[in-house]
Amino acid sequence: MKISFTINGTQQTVEVVDGNTPLLWVVRDVLDLKGTKFGCGKAACGACTLHVDGEAVRSCSYAVKFAEGKTITTIEGLGTKENPHPVQQAWIDEVVPQCGYCQPGFMMATAALLDKNPNPTDEDIDNNIINVCRCGTYYRMRKAIHKAAELHALQEDSEIQNS
Amino acid sequence: MKSKRSLIFIFLLAVGLLLANSIEPDTSNYKVLTNDLPNEMTSEQAFHKMMDVLTHERCVNCHPKDNIPKQGDDSHPHYFGMQRGDGNLGYEATKCTTCHQTENNPYSGVPGAPEWSLAPSQMFWEGLSRFQIAASMMDPERNGGRTPEETLHHLTEHALVLWAWTPGVDAEGNPRELPPVPLDEYRAAVEKWFEEGHIIPTE
Numbered sequence: 001m002k003i004s005f006t007i008n009g010t011q012q013t014v015e016v017v018d019g020n021t022p023l024l025w026v027v028r029d030v031l032d033l034k035g036t037k038f039g040c041g042k043a044a045c046g047a048c049t050l051h052v053d054g055e056a057v058r059s060c061s062y063a064v065k066f067a068e069g070k071t072i073t074t075i076e077g078l079g080t081k082e083n084p085h086p087v088q089q090a091w092i093d094e095v096v097p098q099c100g101y102c103q104p105g106f107m108m109a110t111a112a113l114l115d116k117n118p119n120p121t122d123e124d125i126d127n128n129i130i131n132v133c134r135c136g137t138y139y140r141m142r143k144a145i146h147k148a149a150e151l152h153a154l155q156e157d158s159e160i161q162n163s
Numbered sequence: 164m165k166s167k168r169s170l171i172f173i174f175l176l177a178v179g180l181l182l183a184n185s186i187e188p189d190t191s192n193y194k195v196l197t198n199d200l201p202n203e204m205t206s207e208q209a210f211h212k213m214m215d216v217l218t219h220e221r222c223v224n225c226h227p228k229d230n231i232p233k234q235g236d237d238s239h240p241h242y243f244g245m246q247r248g249d250g251n252l253g254y255e256a257t258k259c260t261t262c263h264q265t266e267n268n269p270y271s272g273v274p275g276a277p278e279w280s281l282a283p284s285q286m287f288w289e290g291l292s293r294f295q296i297a298a299s300m301m302d303p304e305r306n307g308g309r310t311p312e313e314t315l316h317h318l319t320e321h322a323l324v325l326w327a328w329t330p331g332v333d334a335e336g337n338p339r340e341l342p343p344v345p346l347d348e349y350r351a352a353v354e355k356w357f358e359e360g361h362i363i364p365t366e
Contacts, residue, residue, distance in 0.1 A: 061268045
């Protein structure tokens, strides 16, 4: 079956034998976007988190057939090196990662949170950011999430002044 | 003369016994039928068959009393601290649909069905007896304002309820336990109980 979607701003059509193939496999192995990670394969750790129509989704548990007509964003599409997303910039500023493997999933979950809740409290963070980091970088991530919220607000103010 | 009468009496008695034996029905193939057929169920039997399903963890796991979804055949709290959240659908960036789609996922073992969510808090069943659950689901104050017809529809037609009979495999790839009554028998029991006036038996 053929499935068409937009990913990181580019229209793509893929042909798959099994529509239940997890989107993660298509993103990594067919489209060669390796930023989204395989962790547990059980939708438990969150390393595979990406956005589908702006919503955080665990792509290891998302059948590719459901992506038909949707807009997908992976960590590669969140920002660029020259123009990073506030979440990416905050992650750099707070030197969050240790091994780094799980961090794209955390950043995508955080970006989805800030999109809906620009100024999250610690409780909001606890409720929403429930991915797993085996290096235990949670403390730095919490700081980075608050920092990202500040950067996000500054960015929005700047855009308003420039408009 | 007396002995002649005795002989006639004995003769008649013997003829009577022979005739009696000859009209006796052969009951060797008779059997007692079970009373499980839907049309033969009493309202109380239908109630208990229905409640055997509704008290199963496939149902009760999503009717918690403490805002925490339950998982598995042992009804443990949902991993990773997932809670009811906004509108019974989780939180802004981590919703039920972050992991649960409209179908079971055979690769991850994550269950899915249309409208995957928790039942509203007033519809909690966890910890209630089957009689209390029935009273709750027929009470418009606690069943979302449903009429009996709407409750019947929810119980027999709602895709999320019917998911219980196609629950897929768990994270280890093992089939999830089914409710203790087949779907057709469950539906017949629910319909029978409603037809009979949805009377809750006394405990």
